[in-house]
Amino acid sequence: xxxAEAVRVELEVRFPYLAGAVRVQREKRLWVEVDPAHFAxxxxxxxxxxxxxxxxxxxxxxxxxxLGFIYHLARxxxxxxxxxxxxxxxxxxxxVSPLFPGGGIxxxxxVDLFGARVEGLPPGARYPLPDDWPEGEHPLLKDWQxxxxxxxxxxxxxx
Amino acid sequence: xxxxxxxxxxxxxxxxxxxxxxxxxxxDLRGEKIDAVRLRLGYNxxxxxxxxxxxxxxxxVYLVERICGICSTSHSTAFVQAVEExxxxxxxxxxxxxxxxxAELERIHSxxxxxGVAGHEVGFDTLxxxxxxxxxxxxxxxxxxxxxxxxxxxxxxxGVRRDITAEEIPEILRVMDVLEERTTYYIKLGLEEETLxxxxxxxxxxxxxxxxxxxxxxxxxxxxxxDRDTRRDDPYAAYGEVSFKVVTDDHCxxxxxxxxxxxxxxxxxxxxxxLVKNLPExxxxxxAPLRIPAGEAVSRYEAPRGEDVHYVQANGTDKPERVKVxxxxxxxxxxxxxxxxxxxxxDLPIVVAAIDPCFSCTDRTISVLDTKRGTPRTLxxxxxxxxxxxxxxxxxxxxxxxxxxxxxxx
Amino acid sequence: MQNVSNRTAVGGxxxxxxxxxxxxxxxxxxxxxxxxxxxSDAKPVAERVRGSSRxxxxxxxxxxxxxWGQRKSPWxxxxxxxxxxxxxxxxxxxxxxxxxxERFGVLLKGTPRHCDVLVCSGPVTRQIRSxxxxxxxxxxxxxxxxxxxxxxxTGGVCQGLYNVLGGIDRxxxxxxxxxxxxxxxxxxxxxxxxxxxxxKEG
Numbered sequence: 001x002x003x004a005e006a007v008r009v010e011l012e013v014r015f016p017y018l019a020g021a022v023r024v025q026r027e028k029r030l031w032v033e034v035d036p037a038h039f040a041x042x043x044x045x046x047x048x049x050x051x052x053x054x055x056x057x058x059x060x061x062x063x064x065x066x067l068g069f070i071y072h073l074a075r076x077x078x079x080x081x082x083x084x085x086x087x088x089x090x091x092x093x094x095x096v097s098p099l100f101p102g103g104g105i106x107x108x109x110x111v112d113l114f115g116a117r118v119e120g121l122p123p124g125a126r127y128p129l130p131d132d133w134p135e136g137e138h139p140l141l142k143d144w145q146x147x148x149x150x151x152x153x154x155x156x157x158x159x
Numbered sequence: 160x161x162x163x164x165x166x167x168x169x170x171x172x173x174x175x176x177x178x179x180x181x182x183x184x185x186x187d188l189r190g191e192k193i194d195a196v197r198l199r200l201g202y203n204x205x206x207x208x209x210x211x212x213x214x215x216x217x218x219x220v221y222l223v224e225r226i227c228g229i230c231s232t233s234h235s236t237a238f239v240q241a242v243e244e245x246x247x248x249x250x251x252x253x254x255x256x257x258x259x260x261x262a263e264l265e266r267i268h269s270x271x272x273x274x275g276v277a278g279h280e281v282g283f284d285t286l287x288x289x290x291x292x293x294x295x296x297x298x299x300x301x302x303x304x305x306x307x308x309x310x311x312x313x314x315x316x317x318g319v320r321r322d323i324t325a326e327e328i329p330e331i332l333r334v335m336d337v338l339e340e341r342t343t344y345y346i347k348l349g350l351e352e353e354t355l356x357x358x359x360x361x362x363x364x365x366x367x368x369x370x371x372x373x374x375x376x377x378x379x380x381x382x383x384x385x386d387r388d389t390r391r392d393d394p395y396a397a398y399g400e401v402s403f404k405v406v407t408d409d410h411c412x413x414x415x416x417x418x419x420x421x422x423x424x425x426x427x428x429x430x431x432x433x434l435v436k437n438l439p440e441x442x443x444x445x446x447a448p449l450r451i452p453a454g455e456a457v458s459r460y461e462a463p464r465g466e467d468v469h470y471v472q473a474n475g476t477d478k479p480e481r482v483k484v485x486x487x488x489x490x491x492x493x494x495x496x497x498x499x500x501x502x503x504x505x506d507l508p509i510v511v512a513a514i515d516p517c518f519s520c521t522d523r524t525i526s527v528l529d530t531k532r533g534t535p536r537t538l539x540x541x542x543x544x545x546x547x548x549x550x551x552x553x554x555x556x557x558x559x560x561x562x563x564x565x566x567x568x569x
Numbered sequence: 570m571q572n573v574s575n576r577t578a579v580g581g582x583x584x585x586x587x588x589x590x591x592x593x594x595x596x597x598x599x600x601x602x603x604x605x606x607x608x609s610d611a612k613p614v615a616e617r618v619r620g621s622s623r624x625x626x627x628x629x630x631x632x633x634x635x636x637w638g639q640r641k642s643p644w645x646x647x648x649x650x651x652x653x654x655x656x657x658x659x660x661x662x663x664x665x666x667x668x669x670x671e672r673f674g675v676l677l678k679g680t681p682r683h684c685d686v687l688v689c690s691g692p693v694t695r696q697i698r699s700x701x702x703x704x705x706x707x708x709x710x711x712x713x714x715x716x717x718x719x720x721x722x723t724g725g726v727c728q729g730l731y732n733v734l735g736g737i738d739r740x741x742x743x744x745x746x747x748x749x750x751x752x753x754x755x756x757x758x759x760x761x762x763x764x765x766x767x768x769k770e771g
Contacts (some may be wrong), residue, residue, distance in 0.1 A: 026244075028393050055374060056386075056459070056468045057485035072457060072468065072485075076385075078392035082457060102374030102493035105200075106485075128201035129732070130696040132445065139209050139731050143251075146206070146731035202696050203651045206730035213729070225726050228655020228751060272658065290664045298662075309655045309751050517654065541679035 003079050004030050007050060015042060018026040030081045039085045042092065044073060046083065047099050051075050055096065058106040060114040062142045065089065067114055071096070095120035165191055167339045168494040173203070184507070184525040191503055191550075194530060196496045211482035216451060218481065223469075224310050226484060227517045229272065232258075232265050233462035234484065235314045241458035241471035242316050242479075246451050252397070252439040254318035256423055260331070260434050261305065261313050262460075263427045267338065268297040269463035270420045272426075273515045274345065277417065280512045281358050282548035283558035289565055293341045296334045303327060318444030331435055335428045341566050342424045348563070349417055358556050359414040363498040363510035366411055369402055376487050377465020378423065380515045381407045382415030389461035401433045413513040420515075438542075449477045462487050464515050488517040505550035508543055642674025644766065645715075646684040646708070650701050650740075652691030653731060655751035656718035660688060663754040670758055673765060681707035684762070687741075692720040692727040693734040705741040713744040715764065717757060722746040 001009070007030060008022045021033040034042045046052040052073040061068030066086040076079045087093050095118050097104045108127040110116035115138040129139075138144060172383035181201065187194040207226055211219045224235040236258055243250055271294035278286030298308045305321060313319050323331075349355060365375065370383035380387060388405040390398040406422035408415040451473040459468045465487030474480040491514040498510050504527065525538045538546070649657050663670045664677060678684050681704045693701060705714070716737040719725030724735030737743050747760035 025456070053371065056457075056485065057470075059470045059481070059483040061472070061481055070470065072470065074220065074393075076387055076392070078389075080393070080457060080459075100374065101372050102490065105378060105489060125197065125199045126201075128204035130694075133695070139206060146190070146209070146729065202694060203653075204696070204732050205692065205694060205727050207652060210727075210730045222726050225653045225655070225750070228653040228658060231653075231655070288665055291662065292667060295665075295667050308753060309659070475665040475711075539679065545679075 002027060004028070007079070007081065010050065011042070011045075014045060018042070028079050029077065032081060032083045033084060034085050036085055036087050036093075039083070043073075043083055043096065044099065046073055046081050050081075052079075052081050055100040055103045055106070056080070058096075058103070058110060060116060060140065062114065062140065064142075067110075067116055069093065069110070069116075089115070090117065092117040092119045094118070095122075097122055112138070113152045114138050115141065166313050177368070186499075186504065186507070186525060186527045188504055188527050188529045189531060191505070192452055193499050193504055193507070195504055196499045196507075198492060198496060200492060202420065206431060208482055210562060211479055213478065215449070215477045216479060217449075218318070220314055220316065221312065223482070223484065224312070224314075227486065228309055229269050229556075230265065230462040230467065230486070230517065231310045231466050232261050232313060233460050234486070235311075235469050236262060236396065237458045237460040237469040237484075238471065238482070239316050240460070241456040241469050242473070243447070244456040244458065245454040245471060246316070246447060247474045248317050248445055248447055250318050251442045251445060253322075253441045254443045255397040256434050256438050257319045257321075257323055258314065259401070260323070260431055261301070261311060262396065263434075264297055264301055264304075266463045267424060267427050268294055268301070269515075270424050271338075273420060273463075273512075274417075275514075277509065277512055278558075280508045280544055281355075281556075281558065282552070283355070283561065285558070285561070285563050290345070293338060293566075296337060300331060300334050302479065303330060315447070316443060317447035319443070320444070322443050323438070328435055328438075329383055331431065335431055337378060339425065342421060342428070343369045344564060344566060346418075346421045346425075349414075349421055352561060354437065354556055354558055354561055356414065358551060358558075359417055359509070360410065360412060361415075362413045362414050362506045363502065363513055365498050369497050370411075370494060373497060374490045375465075375494045376490045377462070377515075378406075378416050378419040379465065379491045379494065380421045381405070383411045384409045387466075389459050389466045393459050394490045395458070395460060397434060400437070401430050403430050403447065413509055416513045451477075451479070464488055464517060465491060486517060488514070503550070504543070505547040508540065508547050592606075642676055643685040643713075644676050644678040644683055645686045645688045646678055646681055646700065647688045648690075648704060648706070649692030650689055650697045650721070650737065652693035652718065652720055656690035656721070659751045660690065660717055660757060661755050662758040668754040668758055670754075670761060672759075673761060675761060678719045681705075682709065684708050685711070686713045686715055688715045688717055689737045689754075690717050691723050691737075692724045692730075693737060693740050695732050695734070698734060698740050701737075701740050713764065714741055715745045715747060715760065716743045717749075717760075718752045719748055719750045722748055725750060 004024045004027060008024055011018050011022050011032065015038065017038060018032065018034070023031040025031055032042065038128070052075055054074040054076060056072040056074055059070040059072065063086060066088050068084065068086045072080060073083060093116065095104065095107055097107070097120065104121055104124065105127055107118045107121055108124070111118055112126055112129045122143040139146070183199050187196040206458060207222060210222055214222060220235055220239060223238045224231045226234045242391045256406065271290050275287035275290040278290065302308045304323060304327060305313050313321065341396065365383050367384045370380045370385050371421040375383065375444070384407055386405060391405055403426045406419050406426060408419050410418070453473055455472040458469045467487055470481070470483040471479055472481040495511060495514060499507060502510065525540065525543055527536045527538060550562050635718060647657070647660055662668060687705060687708060689701070714737065716722045720727050721737045724733065727733045728735055745760055745764045747756050749756050
C-alpha cells in the first residue's frame with residue numbers, strides 16, 4: 001500500500017464520516033473534504049498525530065454563499081494532504097496559528113482578499129493590502145472588479 | 160529591560176507630515192541590540208492572482224513568470240506543472256530535461272547574485288563586482304539558450320518552446336567548468352577568510368525548532384539543519400532522474416546560509432552536466448487544449464529561495480478559476496523577526512539579505528525606537544546599511560583590506 | 570500620454586529607448602489619490618521653466634549645464650515601485666564593470682537630496698505611490714526621471730492589475746522611457762547616453 005493510501009485508510013478508520021471524502025490523486029497528493037463541524041479534529045490529527053507538520057499555505061475560494069478554504073499540509077518527506085472545508089460568508093473560522101505559528105500570514109491574506117473572519121489571529125499588521133484600502137472591498141471575490149485604471153477602488157476613476 | 164515600550168511611527172520628511180508612510184520594519188532597540196521587530200509586508204502586492212483569473216492560461220504563463228524577476232522560471236514551471244496535471248498531459252522527457260537545465264541555471268545565477276548582494280550589505284563591494292561578473296557567464300548562457308537574460312518565456316503548457324541544439328551543449332559545459340572553478344574559490348574564501356567569517360558567524364541565529372515551527376524553507380531552513388528540498392522530497396521535471404546532494408548545515412546563522420548556497424552551486428553544476436549528458440531525444444512539447452477540464456492540482460518547486468507552491472483550479476474554460484501562489488520569501492519572512500531578536504541593529508541588513516528576500520530592499524524604511532531614551536528615528540535601508548558597515552569597521556571588520564582573486568574571465 | 574507614440578515596446582533584444590526632447594511636454598496623469606487635476610510638479614517640463622521667453626529657457630538650461638559641469642556626472646537614485654526586481658537587477662548590472670554605466674559619470678547615490686536623475690522600475694503599487702512622490706519632491710531642480718522597463722513605462726504585464734497605478738508617469742513626470750521586460754543593461758546604457766546627449770544639447 002502506498003504512503004498516501006495508508007493515510008487515507010487511517011483517516012477513514014479514525015473518522016468514519018470521512019468515508020468517500022478522501023481522495024488519492026497521485027503518489028504525493030491526498031485531498032480530504034471535511035465539513036466545518038469536524039474540521040478542527042481532522043486537521044489536528046493530521047498535524048499532530050500523522051506527521052503533517054508543514055503548512056505550505058491556505059488557499060481561499062469564493063464559492064458564492066460560502067467561502068472555501070484549502071489547507072495545504074505536508075509531511076517533511078513530501079506527501080501532501082490538502083484539507084478542504086467551507087464556511088458561510090460572514091461566519092468566523094478559527095486560526096491555526098496555535099499549531100502553526102508561521103501560518104498567521106496566510107490567514108491575513110484570507111481576511112484582506114476574501115473578507116474572511118478569523119478568530120484567534122495574533123496581533124499584527126494586515127497583509128497584503130495597504131492601510132488606505134477601502135473598507136469592505138475584497139478583491140478576490142468573484143464579483144469584485146478593479147477599475148480599468150487599476151487603482152482598485154470599485155467605481156473610482158483615478159484619472 | 161524597559162517596561163514602557165511604545166512604537167512611534169515617524170513619517171519621513173518634513174514637507175508632508177500628512178503623508179504618513181507605513182514603515183516596513185519597526186524595531187524596538189535596547190542600546191545597540193534589537194528587542195523585537197515587527198514587519199509590514201505588501202509593498203510589492205500587485206494583484207496577480209486576480210489577474211490570472213482574467214487572462215487565459217497561456218497569458219498567465221507570462222504573467223506568473225514576472226512574479227519575481229529572479230525566480231522567473233520557478234513560477235512559470237510551477238504553474239504549467241499544475242495545469243498539465245489537471246489536463247492529464249504527459250510532457251515529453253526532453254522537455255522536462257530542458258526545464259530542469261534552465262531551472263538549475265536560474266539557481267546558479269540567483270545564488271551568485273545573492274553572494275554579491277551579501278557582499279554589498281557588509282561593505283565588501285569587491286565580492287559584488289566579482290560574483291556578478293562571474294554571473295554574467297550564466298546570463299549570457301541563458302540568453303543563448305532562451306533568447307532572454309531574464310524572463311525566458313521557456314515554458315508552454317505541455318512542454319517548452321525552444322530546444323537546446325547540439326551546438327549549444329559545449330558552451331553549457333564550458334560555463335559549468337569555469338563557474339565551478341570560481342565557486343571553489345568562493346568556498347575557500349568562505350572557509351578561510353577571517354574577516355568574512357567574523358562578520359557572518361553568529362549573526363541572525365535561527366534554531367532548527369524555530370525554523371520548523373515558523374515554516375522556513377530553502378537555504379534559510381537548510382542552514383538550520385532542516386533536511387528538506389522539494390527536488391528530492393516531491394520530485395518534478397527531471398529531478399527524479401539525476402543524483403544530487405541536499406546541502407544542509409548546522410551553523411543556524413548567516414554564515415551557514417552562505418555555505419549552503421555555495422554548496423548548492425556546486426551541486427547545480429553537477430546536475431546540469433548529468434542532464435546535458437543524458438538529454439533524451441524526442442519532441443519538446445505535446446499539444447495542450449485551450450480549455451482545461453475542471454479539476455485542481457498543487458504543484459511544488461524548489462526555487463533558489465525555497466519551496467514555491469502553486470495551486471490551480473480549472474473550470475473547463477480557457478481561463479483558470481483560481482490561481483494561488485505561495486512564494487518562498489513569504490514563508491521565510493516569518494522567521495526574520497526571530498533571527499533579529501537579541502541581535503545588533505548593525506546586523507539587520509545582512510540578516511534580512513540572508514534570507515535572499517524577493518522584494519527590493521533598497522526602498523524599505525525602518526523605524527527604530529530606542530526604548531531606553533524613548534527617541535524614535537526613521538532610517539532608510541541605505542542609512543542602516545552604512546551604519547552597519549561603519550559599526551563593524553570600528554570593531555576591526557574592514558573588507559577594504561581583503562584582496563580577491565578575479566580569476567579568468569568566463 | 571498624448572506625446573508618446575511607442576510606449577508599448579516590449580522585449581529585451583534591441584537596445585532601444587525613448588527619450589523626450591528637453592522641451593517636450595510630459596503630462597502627468599496622476600491625481601495623488603484625489604480627483605483633482607495634476608499637481609504643479611506634474612506640469613510639462615517646458616512650463617516649469619520660469620517665464621516663457623526663449624532667453625529664460627536658455628538661462629535655465631545654462632544653469633543646468635553649470636551644475637552638471639560642477640558635478641561632472643549625473644547622480645542617480647534607484648527606486649523600485651513594486652517591480653518584480655528583474656529591471657532592478659539589470660540596472661545594478663549596468664553599473665558593474667562589464668557594462669560600466671559609471672564611465673558616463675553616472676553614480677548611484679542613496680539620497681534624493683544629492684541626486685539628479687531618479688531611476689524607477691515597477692508599475693507603482695498603491696502602497697509605494699506616496700513614497701515615490703515624496704522622494705521625487707525631495708530631489709532639487711533640475712531633475713529628471715527615467716522609467717526603466719515595461720512596467721514602469723506603461724504598466725507592462727501589470728496593466729489592469731488592481732493594486733498598481735500602471736506606470737511611473739501616473740505619479741510623477743517622466744523624462745525618458747527605457748522599454749524591455751526586463752530592460753537589458755545595453756538598453757539602459759543606450760537610454761542614459763541619449764538622455765545625457767539630449768540634455769547637453771539643451
